[in-house]
Amino acid sequence: MTVSLRRPLAVAAVLFVLILAFLAGRVHAGTDPAQVTAPAADAVQPATPGTDPYDGFAPGAPPQDAVPEQGGVPSPGGQDLDPPVTQAS
Amino acid sequence: MNRADERFRCMGCDARVRLESPVLCAGELARVGADVRATLEDADRRLTRFDPGSDLCRLNADPREVVPVSALVARLARAAVWAGAASGGLVDATLTGEIEAAGYAASRTGLEPGSLSDAVARAPERRPARPRERPGFAAISVLDGDRVTRPPGVRLDSGGLGKGLAADVAADLVPSGVRYAISAGGDLAVGGGDWEVAVTGASSGAEVHRLRVRGGVATSGVYERLWRRADGSYAHHLLDPATGEPAWTGLVSATAVAASALEAEVLAKTALLSGPVAAHRVLRRGGGVLQHEDGRVEVIAPAPVVRLPARATAPRSAA
Numbered sequence: 001m002t003v004s005l006r007r008p009l010a011v012a013a014v015l016f017v018l019i020l021a022f023l024a025g026r027v028h029a030g031t032d033p034a035q036v037t038a039p040a041a042d043a044v045q046p047a048t049p050g051t052d053p054y055d056g057f058a059p060g061a062p063p064q065d066a067v068p069e070q071g072g073v074p075s076p077g078g079q080d081l082d083p084p085v086t087q088a089s
Numbered sequence: 090m091n092r093a094d095e096r097f098r099c100m101g102c103d104a105r106v107r108l109e110s111p112v113l114c115a116g117e118l119a120r121v122g123a124d125v126r127a128t129l130e131d132a133d134r135r136l137t138r139f140d141p142g143s144d145l146c147r148l149n150a151d152p153r154e155v156v157p158v159s160a161l162v163a164r165l166a167r168a169a170v171w172a173g174a175a176s177g178g179l180v181d182a183t184l185t186g187e188i189e190a191a192g193y194a195a196s197r198t199g200l201e202p203g204s205l206s207d208a209v210a211r212a213p214e215r216r217p218a219r220p221r222e223r224p225g226f227a228a229i230s231v232l233d234g235d236r237v238t239r240p241p242g243v244r245l246d247s248g249g250l251g252k253g254l255a256a257d258v259a260a261d262l263v264p265s266g267v268r269y270a271i272s273a274g275g276d277l278a279v280g281g282g283d284w285e286v287a288v289t290g291a292s293s294g295a296e297v298h299r300l301r302v303r304g305g306v307a308t309s310g311v312y313e314r315l316w317r318r319a320d321g322s323y324a325h326h327l328l329d330p331a332t333g334e335p336a337w338t339g340l341v342s343a344t345a346v347a348a349s350a351l352e353a354e355v356l357a358k359t360a361l362l363s364g365p366v367a368a369h370r371v372l373r374r375g376g377g378v379l380q381h382e383d384g385r386v387e388v389i390a391p392a393p394v395v396r397l398p399a400r401a402t403a404p405r406s407a408a
Binding site: 025083084085088089 | 100102105107249252270272273274275276277279284285286287288289291294296299300306307308309310311312313314342344354398
């Protein structure tokens with residue numbers, strides 16, 4: 001019995017290590033495995049409405065969404081206390 | 090790290106120049122900042138449509154078909170042609186007569202904008218803007234970088250294009266080793282590294298989101314230049330080219346991220362004029378922020394950057 005279980009367990013362990021190594025390689029190469037299967041609609045993140053009828057957040061409140069890479073960064077405790085501002089021109 | 094930070098009024102808006110460098114001393118940074126400011130102010134003088142003596146007004150008033158122009162006006166003309174084509178005709182810089190007829194014939198500097206909530210309540214049916222059948226920008230061309238040809242009567246309006254262009258031109262002056270953020274009325278050219286740029290709310294002016302940007306970012310909105318007409322209706326400066334009337338699409342603001350301030354300006358205006366549905370597609374590449382009439386703020390994430398494994402991109406050795 002012990003002998004018959006040893007081989008499947010060994011195969012499973014090897015497979016686990018291989019899969020782990022593959023995922024680690026993709027992350028190292030810059031690809032988030034989660035993004036591969038994420039639906040495109042997830043890219044749009046509706047904000048939580050705040051108290052201002054025209055702003056999605058209460059005045060002064062930090063943004064409540066986080067977007068990876070260049071799309072944006074969450075700002076609470078952000079490094080720049082007086083960042084450049086883009087406003088309607 | 091040495092820093093320089095200067096704020097001033099330019100192009101009827103707030104301008105700001107931020108410079109940071111571990112290489113240049115404070116004096117050198119101040120000199121770069123002064124050059125950048127002078128460039129923005131020079132662009133303001135040359136591109137305003139509210140001074141008959143400006144380069145732009147002289148071009149617009151010239152009865153000749155081929156007109157010698159300054160290098161900056163030539164770049165603006167090129168930008169107008171490109172923007173019109175790239176936006177499918179929505180960003181039309183030749184709607185000068187229409188914007189004047191809508192009530193924006195003189196500078197609105199110092200004038201309080203109208204009530205956004207009131208304007209939204211009284212706005213006509215929402216619909217995406219459409220291009221003109223024969224847009225004026227299609228008849229413009231630039232010869233040798235110093236002459237513009239266009240049918241007399243076709244007049245250019247610098248508008249947001251002028252701000253984006255000015256920010257990009259000023260950014261060209263910044264030497265390497267300097268991290269910079271140059272804002273010309275909210276159109277920003279940023280470089281030397283990533284910058285956090287705050288997006289403000291359409292009504293309160295409070296920060297609603299931060300974008301991480303390298304290149305350019307710009308916002309197009311109906312609320313800064315918003316006025317009430319004699320008939321009680323509200324108007325703003327973002328026109329539907331097909332009707333020549335202010336566009337009410339359901340969006341009050343669009344912010345776009347792109348490789349340059351000029352590109353971001355064109356994307357932002359295209360997104361706003363396209364309306365809430367098509368704006369997603371417009372902003373998908375670089376990302377951005379949409380603000381709806383009902384107060385919703387939507388953050389559009391940029392298309393993910395997929396990096397191939399190093400072994401797949403390495404050149405093959407000769408067999």
